[in-house]
Amino acid sequence: MANKERAKGTKKFSIDFQPRLFESMKGYNKERFSKDLMAGIIVGIVAIPLAIAFGIASGVGPTEGLVTAIIAGFIIAAFGGSKVQIGGPTGAFIVIVYGIIQQYGLAGLAIATVVAGLMQILMGVFKLGSVIKFMPYPIIVGFTGGIAITIFSTQMNDLFGLGIENVPANFIDKWACYFQNIDNINWWAFLIGIVSILIIVYTPKISKKIPGSLLAIVVMTVVCWLLREYAGVDSIKTIGDLYELPKGLPKFRMPSLAEGETFFSTAQAVLPAAFTIAMLGAIESLLSAMVADGVVGDKHNSNTELIGNGIANMGAPFFGGIPATGAIARTMANINNGGRTPIAGIVHTVVLLLVLLFLGGLVGMIPMPCLAGVLIVVSYNMSGWRTIRSMCRQSRGDIAVLFLTLLLTVIFDLTIAIEVGLILAVVLFMKRVMESVNISVVEKEMSLNRGGELDEKITLPEHTEVYEIEGPFFFGVANRFEELQHNRTVQPIRIIRMRRVNFIDATGIHNLEIFIESAQKEGQTIILSGVNEDVYKALLQSGIVAMVGEENVLDHISKALARAEQLSKNI
Numbered sequence: 001m002a003n004k005e006r007a008k009g010t011k012k013f014s015i016d017f018q019p020r021l022f023e024s025m026k027g028y029n030k031e032r033f034s035k036d037l038m039a040g041i042i043v044g045i046v047a048i049p050l051a052i053a054f055g056i057a058s059g060v061g062p063t064e065g066l067v068t069a070i071i072a073g074f075i076i077a078a079f080g081g082s083k084v085q086i087g088g089p090t091g092a093f094i095v096i097v098y099g100i101i102q103q104y105g106l107a108g109l110a111i112a113t114v115v116a117g118l119m120q121i122l123m124g125v126f127k128l129g130s131v132i133k134f135m136p137y138p139i140i141v142g143f144t145g146g147i148a149i150t151i152f153s154t155q156m157n158d159l160f161g162l163g164i165e166n167v168p169a170n171f172i173d174k175w176a177c178y179f180q181n182i183d184n185i186n187w188w189a190f191l192i193g194i195v196s197i198l199i200i201v202y203t204p205k206i207s208k209k210i211p212g213s214l215l216a217i218v219v220m221t222v223v224c225w226l227l228r229e230y231a232g233v234d235s236i237k238t239i240g241d242l243y244e245l246p247k248g249l250p251k252f253r254m255p256s257l258a259e260g261e262t263f264f265s266t267a268q269a270v271l272p273a274a275f276t277i278a279m280l281g282a283i284e285s286l287l288s289a290m291v292a293d294g295v296v297g298d299k300h301n302s303n304t305e306l307i308g309n310g311i312a313n314m315g316a317p318f319f320g321g322i323p324a325t326g327a328i329a330r331t332m333a334n335i336n337n338g339g340r341t342p343i344a345g346i347v348h349t350v351v352l353l354l355v356l357l358f359l360g361g362l363v364g365m366i367p368m369p370c371l372a373g374v375l376i377v378v379s380y381n382m383s384g385w386r387t388i389r390s391m392c393r394q395s396r397g398d399i400a401v402l403f404l405t406l407l408l409t410v411i412f413d414l415t416i417a418i419e420v421g422l423i424l425a426v427v428l429f430m431k432r433v434m435e436s437v438n439i440s441v442v443e444k445e446m447s448l449n450r451g452g453e454l455d456e457k458i459t460l461p462e463h464t465e466v467y468e469i470e471g472p473f474f475f476g477v478a479n480r481f482e483e484l485q486h487n488r489t490v491q492p493i494r495i496i497r498m499r500r501v502n503f504i505d506a507t508g509i510h511n512l513e514i515f516i517e518s519a520q521k522e523g524q525t526i527i528l529s530g531v532n533e534d535v536y537k538a539l540l541q542s543g544i545v546a547m548v549g550e551e552n553v554l555d556h557i558s559k560a561l562a563r564a565e566q567l568s569k570n571i
Contacts, residue, residue, distance in 0.1 A: 040347025077345025129302025146409025161186025240364025499530030
C-alpha cells in the first residue's frame with residue numbers, strides 16, 4: 001500500500017495530446033477515402049452560406065467567415081480529438097464577436113481570440129476537458145436561447161431592407177430603432193428573405209441530400225439578378241454592394257494596434273471577453289463531440305479537442321479569422337454523409353478554399369435578405385424552445401437559472417450571463433446539498449444495522465446522546481449543531497456519529513472545533529464515531545483528534561457506545 005501511494009506521488013505530469021488524424025491513418029484505404037471525400041465535399045457546400053453569414057453577422061465580412069472556416073476548420077480536423085468534428089465559425093460567437101468589435105475594434109478581436117486560444121490550450125494541457133463538459137445544463141440552454149434571440153434581432157435590418165447604416169448594439173435600442181424606421185420597409189427585400197426561409201424549411205422535406213440554405217442562396221441570387229437586369233429592381237442589397245470581395249489566398253497580418261497600445265495592454269482589456277470565447281468555444285466543441293460519439297459509436301479525447309481548438313483560435317486571427325469551434329450542424333452533416341475520419345474535415349476546408357479563390361464574384365451577388373433568412377433559421381434551430389418548454393416543468397431553481405441567463409445574454413452580454421448564471425447555479429447547488437444533509441439527535445434509543453438482518457434496537461447508556469450527521473460536513477451546514485441545541489437539555493456525553501460523512505471542509509472543521517471547545521468548557525465529553533480515513537486525516541491535521549483524545553475517536557458506533565458506557569459510570 002505504501003509503495004502504491006509512493007508511486008502515485010511520483011507520477012510524472014504528461015500532456016494528453018493525441019490528434020485523431022494520425023490514429024485514423026492506420027489501415028486507411030481507397031474505400032474509406034472515397035466516403036470521406038464525398039462527405040467533405042457535401043459539408044464544404046453546406047458550410048459556404050453559413051461561413052459567409054456568420055462572418056457578416058459578426059461584424060467582419062464574408063471573407064473573414066470563409067477564412068475562419070478554412071484555417072480553423074483545417075487545424076481542428078488535423079489536431080482535434082474527434083474523428084468527425086467539423087470546425088469553423090458558429091452562431092454562438094456572433095454576439096460576443098460583434099460586441100468586441102464595437103468596443104475594441106478588429107485588433108481587439110484578434111487579440112481576444114488569440115488569448116482565448118491560449119486559454120483553451122491550457123485547459124487541455126491541465127486536463128480540464130472532462131470538467132468543462134459538466135457545465136450546468138440550464139446555463140447552456142439559457143445562453144444558447146439568448147444567443148438565438150440576439151441573432152434573430154440582428155437580422156431585421158436586412159430582412160426588411162430598412163437601410164439603417166448604424167444599428168445600435170443594445171437589444172432594446174436596436175428594436176426601438178427598427179420600429180422608428182418601420183416606414184422604410186423594402187418589400188422586395190422582405191419577399192426575398194421570406195421565400196429564402198421557406199426554401200430552407202421545406203427543402204429537407206423534399207430531399208435531405210440538398211442543403212436548404214445552399215438551394216435558397218442559389219435560387220435567390222438568380223432571382224435577384226433577374227430582377228436587376230430585367231425588372232429594374234436595384235434596391236435589394238447584395239454582399240458585393242456592402243463588402244470587399246476576396247481576392248487570392250488569405251495573407252498573414254499582425255493586428256493593427258492604435259498608437260500607444262501594446263499587445264499586452266489590449267490583452268488585459270479584452271481578458272473577460274477572451275475568457276467568454278474560450279469557455280463558449282470549449283463547451284460547444286465538447287458538446288458537439290459528445291453528440292457525434294453517440295452517433296458513430298466513438299469516444300473523443302476532450303483534452304486533445306481543447307488543444308486543437310486552441311491552436312485554431314491562436315492561428316486564424318493572423319489571417320483575418322474570427323473565433324471558431326466545433327459546429328454540431330456541420331459535424332452531423334459530415335456523419336450523415338459517410339465521413340468517419342478527419343480527412344473529411346480537411347476536404348471540406350479545401351472546398352471552401354476553392355470557393356474563396358475562384359468564386360468570389362458569385363459570392364458578391366448573394367442578396368443580403370437571403371443571408372438574413374439563413375441566419376433566422378439558424379437562430380430558430382439553436383433556440384432550443386422545446387427544451388426550454390420541457391425544463392419549465394422542472395425545479396424552480398433550474399428555471400430561474402435558465403431564464404436569468406437568457407435575459408442577461410439578451411439585454412447585457414454573454415460574459416455577464418455566464419458569470420451570473422454560474423454563481424446562481426453554484427448557490428442553488430449548495431442549497432440542494434444543504435437540504436440533503438441531515439443532522440439528527442438520538443437521546444434514548446437507536447437502531448444498529450447488522451448487514452441485512454433486522455435492525456437491532458439498543459438503549460443508549462445513561463447521560464448519553466448521539467448526534468448523527470448524514471452527508472458532507474461543509475460550510476453550508478456547519479452551524480447546524482448550534483441550531484439543534486436550542487431549547488434542549490444536553491447530556492454530559494455526546495457521540496457524534498460520522499459514518500456517512502465522506503467530506504469535511506475547513507469551515508466544517510472550524511465549527512466542529514468551536515462546538516467541542518464549548519462542550520468541554522461545560523464539562524461534556526465528545527466521542528467521534530464512524531470516522532472514515534479521509535475525514536480522520538483532516539481531523540488529525542487540524543488538531544481535533546488531540547482535542548477529544550485519541551481514545552474518543554472510534555471507527556464504529558458499538559465501540560463508541562461502549563466508551564460512553566464506561567464514562568457514564570464515573571458521572
